[in-house]
Amino acid sequence: MTKALIKNSLPITSDSLINIALEYYKDSGDSLAEGDSYYYAGRISLEMQDSKRAMELLLKAADLTENSNDYKLQYLIYYYLGELYIGENLYDFALKKLNKAYYFSRLLNDSSYTAFVRRDIAISFSGKNSNDSALNYYYQALNILPQKDTATLIILFDEMGGIYNTTGNYAKSIQLVNRAISLKPAYKELFYGYLIKARVYLNTQKYDSANYYYNKTIHSPYIYTRASSYEGLASVYSVKGNYKGAFQLMRIYNKCRDSIDLQTKSAAIIEMQNIYQxxxxxxxxxxxxxxxxxxxxxxxxxxxxxxxxxxxxxxxxxxxxxxxxxxxxxxxxxxxxxxxxxxxxxxxxxxxxxxFFKKLNNIKKIPSLGVTNENEKIESLDITAKISLTSSDWDELIRNIDIAYDHFTDRLTKVYPNLNIQEIHLCCLVKIKVARNDLANIFCITPQSVKTTKYRIKKDKMGITDKNISLDLFLEKF
The missing domain is CATH 1.20.5 (Single alpha-helices involved in coiled-coils or other helix-helix interfaces)
Structure with a gap:
């Protein structure tokens, strides 16, 4: 029932329902179901604006699901932990959680999830005033996001427009906001784009245009937007010499800021995290x-x-x-x-x-494996000799590896469905540590091409961009 309420965006005013599930799974021994319950309890606490309680529940959910294969649940847990820290302006904490969420989004091979987490990473860098990094992640999100998701595209264009305004690229800022407006956002979502326009016009001393758009955004349902609007209008009034009007607007702005400060509990969040850890x-x-x-x-x-x-x-x-x-x-x-x-x-x-290699009759010795015929002494070794493997040889290899490494190829193709059969064969040989020269002889390519092929599989097919993790190391632990 709790999942249904959240997925349908229905209002939740009490956590009494999810507490039944928490109590039921508490000592059940089913850590995944218990972690799932803690996750939804955390979501409800976020809905009820109890950030401190939400953080405690989501961290518990992360611990309980740490060793599970439910990548979607783990993604959601770390994504909402990141959102929680962003809401409290704790951007360094947010980046740590969001990077974990990104890892699970890649395992899921879900472009929408990856785009969402890239956007939140961009917000975190923007909060740290690292605008170049923020724009880099925004463009990554744009490149990944399905174009049919116009609601998210509108948000990305508006937020990027805000950053370009901050950096002084006003033409680019207006261009992106106009792109967002052209996608016909919902009424509530129009206000942020109008706010960016108002700021650009204020910065470029077009005060009448700034006044026009600020007067639109003071009606926003979002308190942050209203606060920024009153502050901007006060600046416009001051420039035009209407100091009394500017003073009244700043009084309204300060009231909005007081309400925002009451909602921010950063110190309590940090304290709760330290207590938990x-x-x-x-x-x-x-x-x-x-x-x-x-x-x-x-x-x-x-x-x-x-x-x-x-x-x-x-x-x-x-x-x-x-x-x-x-x-x-x-x-x-x-x-x-x-x-x-x-x-x-x-x-x-x-x-x-x-x-495996002893079963291949046409191979006398594989250098990386040290497999030699005990009845023969090989005087010299041709490291460029072609190694020909038949279909039955490959079938035997995959069968042996799946038995020894807990269905290695099944798990590999499930997580990375874009791998073709030759790439799976290569991953199997890398898994059992066959040397590069042997791989070159087996696939009839140069050792340098083997290196290039490994890198392409890691980066393009698996989405692993960390330069410190090689394909060999990743597959060894997979």
């Missing part, structure tokens, strides 16, 4: 303080009951030592198990590579 640490500190106080009290008692308390102290010491020793042993056991699992995984990977 360091909650466990604070509990540990409190526990240590309590233990210290108890030890102080016991010290004086031991002075009165020396022998008995000495025995208790010795007993406590031995128990403590045994407990520490037990914990150390447990940690060592866990580390050893992890190391053994890693070794087994690497052995499995090595065996998979070796077994």
């Amino acid at each position: 360091h909650e466990k640490s604070k509990e540990q500190i409190q526990r240590l303080i309590l233990e210290k106080k108890e030890q102080t009290i016991n010290f004086y008692h031991w002075g009165l009951l020396s022998f008995i308390f000495l025995l208790l102290l010795c007993g406590t010491f031995f128990v403590y030592r045994n407990t520490v020793k037990k914990k150390l042993l447990e940690k060592s056991k866990i580390l050893l198990e992890q190391e053994n699992r890693l070794i087994k995984m690497r052995e499995k990977e090595s065996k998979l590579r070796e077994d």
